Amino acid sequence: MSHHSRQLDFIPLGIAVLTVSDTRTIAEDDSGALLIERLQNAGHQLVERSIVKDDIYHIRAMVSGWVIRDDIQVVLVDGGTGFTARDSTPEALMPLFDKVVEGYGELFRQISFQQIGTSTIQSRAVAGVIDQTLVFAMPGSPKACTTAWDEIIAAQLDARTRPCNFVAMVVKDSERCATRSPRSSQQPSEARS
Template sequence: MSHVHQDTAFTSLGIAVLTVSDTRGFDRDGSGDLLSERLSEAGHALVERRIVPDDIYRIRAVVSKWVVRDDIQVILVNGGTGFTPRDTTPEALTPLFDKAVDGYGELFRQLSFESIGASTIQSRAVAGVANRTLIFSMPGSPRACATAWDGILASQLDARTRPCNFVAMVLPESTRCGSRDPETAPDHGQGVQA
């Protein structure tokens, strides 16, 4: 079980929020509102927020522009993860990944099962790393976004979380899993990034 290490300083990350929807505008984007509020309350910076239609190439275009920006370390994408013909978020994102974070989708569905039961099987939540930028997708309902943020992202985007977090993955000056000594940081099969 993870815990917060009080001797480590909190690190604010630059986060972009992308809502995928054919019908929502900013006045009705409860999921984008929720994610923006949660990340700000946690101490991170909302760098940019956009809404794009359910279109594989528009989604990919926005995310591609964001992964090359130095001020964005994390991208949160909500919507388009189901099975309708217009749900193409996973197809838009996965070709961009340098590495997939398979455990994210698995854990999201496990947590979601507690509230919606077997219907969670229809969620195709995916995550990965592209150009040292973390990308997490989730269903477009505020409830699903709360599950993703509260159950996974809040702790994994906090440098104080032990035994491991993702901050070292996106900030080159950090070391994996919070150790300041690259010689003693746990490897977990991926090596230490300094």
């Protein structure tokens, strides 16, 4: 089980929130609003928010534009992860990932099983790293966004979480994962300047 180190400081990250929906507007986007509230309450900064229609190329274009920016370290994507004909978020993101965070989807479904039973198999929550930017995609319901943020993402975006977190991957000079070997800890941490 993870815990916080009192010897380390919290490092605020720049986060963008993308809602994938053919019908929602900003005023109706409860899931995006929930994620924004959660990330700001945690101490992170909302850099940008947008809604795109559920289309592979619109999703890819938005995320690709964000991951090359120096002020965005994390992208949260809600919606488009189901099995309907219009759900295309995983298909949009997976080809962009340099590395897939396989445990995220597995853990999301494990936690969701306690809440919604076997219906969780219809969730295609995915996460990965694109050019040192973390991307987490989750179902578009407020409850699913709460589960993803509260149970998984928040701790992994907190530099105080031990034994490991993702902050070292996206922020220069952040302390490396405590479980890494001394050899890998000596490798220079490359981050966007």
